[in-house]
Amino acid sequence: MSAGVELDQITVRFGEFTAVDNATLDIKGGEFFSFLGPSGCGKTTILRTVSGFLEPSDGTVRIGGQDMRGIGPNKRPTALIFQNLALFPLMSVSENITYGLRVRGMGKAERRKKADELLELIALPGQGDKLVSELSGGQKQRVAIARALAVQPQVLLLDEPLSALDLKLRQHMRNELRAIQQLVGITFIYITHDQGEALTMSDRIAVMSDGVIQQVADGKSVYDDPKTAFVASFVGENNAFAGTVTRADGDYAVVETAFGPLRGRNSHGLRPGGRAILFIRPESARLAAGAPDATFSSKVKNVAFEGNMSHVFLEGIGKKDVTVTVSRQDGAAIPGQDEVAAISYDPNLGLVLPEGKMARE
Amino acid sequence: MSSRAFVFIIPIIVIAIFWAMAKFEYRNNNDPTRKGYFERNGKVLGIAFIALVAFWTLFLVGLPYLYMVVESFHPQLPPIKRGGPDDILTIAQYQSFLLSKHTDSINWLHISSLGFTIFVSIVVTALNFCICYPLAYYMAQTGATQKVRLLMLCLIVPYWVNEILRAFSLRLLLASKGLINQILMWVGFTDVPIDFLGNNTGLYVGLSYAYLLVMMFPLYNAIESLDKNQIEAARDLGAPWWRIHKDVVIPYAKPGIASGCTMVFMLSAGSLAAPQFLGGPRMLWFTAIIYDFFFQNFNWARGAAYSFILLAVCIALVMLLLRLFKVSLGETIR
Amino acid sequence: MNSKSVMRGMIGFYIFLFFFYLFGPLIVMSITAFNTPSYPQAYPFEGFTLDWFVKLWNHRAMMDGLKNSVIIGLGVVSLAVPIGLSAAIIMNQIYHRARGLYYLVTISPLLTPGVIIGISTVIFWKDMLGLTDFTKATFYKGIILTIFGQASFISAYCLLIFMARLTRFDRSQEEAALDLGASYPQVFWHILLPFLKPAVVSAIVIGFLSSFENYNTTTFAILADKTLVTVLAGEVRQGTNPALSALAVIIIGISLGGAIIYEILKRREQQKADLAQREAVLAERQEAVA
Numbered sequence: 014m015s016a017g018v019e020l021d022q023i024t025v026r027f028g029e030f031t032a033v034d035n036a037t038l039d040i041k042g043g044e045f046f047s048f049l050g051p052s053g054c055g056k057t058t059i060l061r062t063v064s065g066f067l068e069p070s071d072g073t074v075r076i077g078g079q080d081m082r083g084i085g086p087n088k089r090p091t092a093l094i095f096q097n098l099a100l101f102p103l104m105s106v107s108e109n110i111t112y113g114l115r116v117r118g119m120g121k122a123e124r125r126k127k128a129d130e131l132l133e134l135i136a137l138p139g140q141g142d143k144l145v146s147e148l149s150g151g152q153k154q155r156v157a158i159a160r161a162l163a164v165q166p167q168v169l170l171l172d173e174p175l176s177a178l179d180l181k182l183r184q185h186m187r188n189e190l191r192a193i194q195q196l197v198g199i200t201f202i203y204i205t206h207d208q209g210e211a212l213t214m215s216d217r218i219a220v221m222s223d224g225v226i227q228q229v230a231d232g233k234s235v236y237d238d239p240k241t242a243f244v245a246s247f248v249g250e251n252n253a254f255a256g257t258v259t260r261a262d263g264d265y266a267v268v269e270t271a272f273g274p275l276r277g278r279n280s281h282g283l284r285p286g287g288r289a290i291l292f293i294r295p296e297s298a299r300l301a302a303g304a305p306d307a308t309f310s311s312k313v314k315n316v317a318f319e320g321n322m323s324h325v326f327l328e329g330i331g332k333k334d335v336t337v338t339v340s341r342q343d344g345a346a347i348p349g350q351d352e353v354a355a356i357s358y359d360p361n362l363g364l365v366l367p368e369g370k371m372a373r374e
Numbered sequence: 375m376s377s378r379a380f381v382f383i384i385p386i387i388v389i390a391i392f393w394a395m396a397k398f399e400y401r402n403n404n405d406p407t408r409k410g411y412f413e414r415n416g417k418v419l420g421i422a423f424i425a426l427v428a429f430w431t432l433f434l435v436g437l438p439y440l441y442m443v444v445e446s447f448h449p450q451l452p453p454i455k456r457g458g459p460d461d462i463l464t465i466a467q468y469q470s471f472l473l474s475k476h477t478d479s480i481n482w483l484h485i486s487s488l489g490f491t492i493f494v495s496i497v498v499t500a501l502n503f504c505i506c507y508p509l510a511y512y513m514a515q516t517g518a519t520q521k522v523r524l525l526m527l528c529l530i531v532p533y534w535v536n537e538i539l540r541a542f543s544l545r546l547l548l549a550s551k552g553l554i555n556q557i558l559m560w561v562g563f564t565d566v567p568i569d570f571l572g573n574n575t576g577l578y579v580g581l582s583y584a585y586l587l588v589m590m591f592p593l594y595n596a597i598e599s600l601d602k603n604q605i606e607a608a609r610d611l612g613a614p615w616w617r618i619h620k621d622v623v624i625p626y627a628k629p630g631i632a633s634g635c636t637m638v639f640m641l642s643a644g645s646l647a648a649p650q651f652l653g654g655p656r657m658l659w660f661t662a663i664i665y666d667f668f669f670q671n672f673n674w675a676r677g678a679a680y681s682f683i684l685l686a687v688c689i690a691l692v693m694l695l696l697r698l699f700k701v702s703l704g705e706t707i708r
Numbered sequence: 709m710n711s712k713s714v715m716r717g718m719i720g721f722y723i724f725l726f727f728f729y730l731f732g733p734l735i736v737m738s739i740t741a742f743n744t745p746s747y748p749q750a751y752p753f754e755g756f757t758l759d760w761f762v763k764l765w766n767h768r769a770m771m772d773g774l775k776n777s778v779i780i781g782l783g784v785v786s787l788a789v790p791i792g793l794s795a796a797i798i799m800n801q802i803y804h805r806a807r808g809l810y811y812l813v814t815i816s817p818l819l820t821p822g823v824i825i826g827i828s829t830v831i832f833w834k835d836m837l838g839l840t841d842f843t844k845a846t847f848y849k850g851i852i853l854t855i856f857g858q859a860s861f862i863s864a865y866c867l868l869i870f871m872a873r874l875t876r877f878d879r880s881q882e883e884a885a886l887d888l889g890a891s892y893p894q895v896f897w898h899i900l901l902p903f904l905k906p907a908v909v910s911a912i913v914i915g916f917l918s919s920f921e922n923y924n925t926t927t928f929a930i931l932a933d934k935t936l937v938t939v940l941a942g943e944v945r946q947g948t949n950p951a952l953s954a955l956a957v958i959i960i961g962i963s964l965g966g967a968i969i970y971e972i973l974k975r976r977e978q979q980k981a982d983l984a985q986r987e988a989v990l991a992e993r994q995e996a997v998a
């Protein structure tokens with residue numbers, strides 16, 4: 014059984030500091046939902062509010078339509094997978110997995126059976142008597158998942174559970190997590206600062222910054238159609254050109270930047286005179302001249318060859334380089350160092366957004 | 375009994391202060407993680423914890439101390455007269471420390487005994503610091519792990535032999551017929567045995583020996599957490615070894631040093647066994663005076679007064695020295 | 709290079725001196741336990757004997773004292789360990805402004821001379837228990853007063869032991885258990901207490917031994933009764949007797965035995981941990997292959 018989670022104008026304050034500011038969100042039952050943001054953006058606070066370790070200063074959390082106010086973490090239909098997993102080191106693997114059943118008063122023999130079932134599920138059959146310290150990183154991960162699933166939660170909360178694993182294993186575990194979610198069919202709420210994880214696994218993503226939810230959308234929309242400067246600069250690589258809107262016609266706007274007037278999609282309907290930032294993704298830019306208001310030039314600083322693609326770094330405004338990613342199939346000539354190259358882009362792929370806080374690099 | 379019953383009011387006030395502080399902080403605390411005490415521990419455990427700690431701090435620590443202080447302001451009376459009309463508040467017991475009872479002259483005997491006790495305790499503290507510091511430093515910083523573990527074990531084993539037997543063993547060595555005098559006479563250093571116990575050598579050695587480890591462990595713990603790189607860095611910069619200790623190790627280990635010194639000093643000043651068994655016959659240790667008030671004169675009030683004097687003087691001295699070396703009490707007890 | 713080896717020699721010599729100071733008196737005393745003269749003497753060694761051990765065994769007062777010491781030790785441990793544990797847990801939960809005062813109160817017995825603890829215990833409880841004839845007859849006893857007096861500072865030792873262990877407790881363990889549905893008391897019994905078990909063991913051992921060898925507090929609080937240490941003190945005051953040396957030999961033997969057992973257990977534990985570590989590395993490698 015799975016339940017949806019509703020956040021209704023949630024605000025969490027620690028003394029003077031506001032960790033989460035007026036977050037409203039509706040997570041559907043059975044959804045794989047991610048909170049993505051840099052550390053300190055409030056995503057863990059939201060998770061702890063849902064799991065019941067924190068009471069929101071204002072607002073309401075509903076799980077399966079039921080108001081959770083005053084209901085402790087041990088009474089909620091949620092299970093949390095901790096960042097450090099928090100497996101009990103003094104208990105065996107089986108005891109860990111069935112701890113939630115033990116405190117619910119399930120008998121020993123029945124627990125034993127349940128443990129075997131779950132060990133089967135996480136592909137660790139017959140390893141129930143081992144100590145946690147005898148397991149590998151990936152195995153510990155799976156035990157933590159089994160322990161949380163054993164209590165048959167309606168919502169599974171995951172707090173950056175893959176961050177301790179090495180890269181290869183992390184990628185493998187992404188698939189495994191997604192497969193488990195589809196198998197058990199319950200709501201997963203996943204916290205991460207790794208956009209790769211969020212984009213590959215989630216049905217929908219909430220991007221957060223400074224306690225504020227910036228955008229809620231599926232991965233493709235977050236990437237292609239970011240709603241704020243923060244989302245545009247945080248998710249994926251992006252080149253940013255700040256300036257003033259000089260012209261707005263139809264769906265497009267022209268921004269007067271340090272590289273001259275440049276055109277992009279005006280999804281926010283900005284009016285002339287407003288401060289704006291034009292975003293162009295490295296893979297959307299080409300090293301060739303194009304339409305006059307979608308072309309500029311700059312000096313090549315260096316080139317990073319990466320096999321199937323090359324990254325060309327050109328002088329930008331201030332310290333930040335302009336990056337152009339050239340894929341091998343394009344067959345475009347790559348300019349040498351210190352050459353001045355023309356850069357153009359499809360104005361449909363340039364995005365004009367109101368000026369705002371950017372993600373720190 | 376009224377003045378004695380007064381003692382019970384003080385803990386009630388302290389508890390009220392605690393309660394008010396807790397309430398106040400709870401109300402002004404914006405932390406959304408806050409949980410009530412009973413919410414966190416459950417009713418049964420929560421009450422058990424508080425009951426145990428209350429029993430301890432009230433009936434084993436607070437009230438007996440306060441009661442002793444109040445008792446010291448009473449006259450010495452036979453049990454039947456206690457609580458009667460003669461049982462008045464008086465500072466006679468404290469007067470008697472300063473002035474001899476009948477002659478009204480200054481009570482040099484007891485005052486000098488206190489001075490002597492404090493003096494010897496300071497010397498013993500300094501002595502133990504000098505003895506322990508090099509080994510603590512060696513074990514904490516340069517020794518190999520296996521070796522340090524062995525040394526540690528060697529340090530602990532003699533500690534479980536109690537104070538009395540350790541004093542006894544020193545007496546066997548230092549007595550006029552003891553092994554040291556045997557050796558000294560055999561070597562020809564002296565013809566008549568040296569009276570180590572009579573000239574108070576035994577007292578110093580005994581106290582130092584008894585509290586060697588009390589100095590050792592705080593020093594070791596403090597120095598052990600010092601980053602080895604700091605010493606390396608100082609050495610690289612060309613600092614001579616004594617400067618490394620003076621400028622790097624000792625300032626870092628100051629809380630540990632203060633802790634070790636405080637403990638050794640308090641234990642020495644309050645010790646009973648070593649002075650009893652190793653002190654000279656003319657030596658008068660302050661706790662021995664207290665002991666006699668209790669067991670020979672049955673004058674508890676005066677014994678209580680003298681105890682309080684000892685405690686107050688010792689604590690005042692420790693506080694003064696801590697202030698002087700700029701260490702806070704909180705750092706010391708850890 | 710040369711100055712370094714000189715330095716090393718000096719350090720070695722210093723360590724030798726230190727331990728000579730520490731063990732020398734005990735070794736000399738141990739020798740006297742096996743020597744025949746009735747005045748404890750190490751040299752000349754006149755003849756090997758075990759008589760002093762027999763004398764010790766037949767020493768009624770000492771054996772009675774030993775019995776009392778054990779009773780007191782057990783009493784102190786069963787009082788001080790729960791108190792220390794409770795005090796440490798409250799220390800962790802108390803608001804920070806009150807914590808300083810609380811810390812001072814709980815730790816003050818460590819800074820009070822044992823003599824004074826003994827005296828204050830007797831003065832206070834004599835009047836308290838003297839309020840009714842029943843309490844006076846039942847509880848005003850040396851053993852009970854000694855337990856109270858010793859527990860006052862041994863509880864503080866226990867508190868420090870538990871506090872040291874608690875600082876290493878991972879709060880997410882507690883949260884994980886809660887999240888899985890455990891109640892707060894269940895968290896205490898299932899998670900916190902097992903975690904604190906090593907500290908409980910050391911608190912019991914240290915508490916018992918501190919009680920067993922205490923003299924300053926006991927000598928006042930024990931009233932007319934006797935513990936092993938007060939009997940010993942009386943013996944030493946009266947004179948010298950090789951039976952005392954024999955007792956020291958036994959105590960040294962027991963503590964050496966204890967130290968060796970401790971070391972063995974520690975090694976075995978280490979081995980177990982190493983084995984688990986090896987298993988984990990092996991599993992890790994298999995994972996990398998798969």
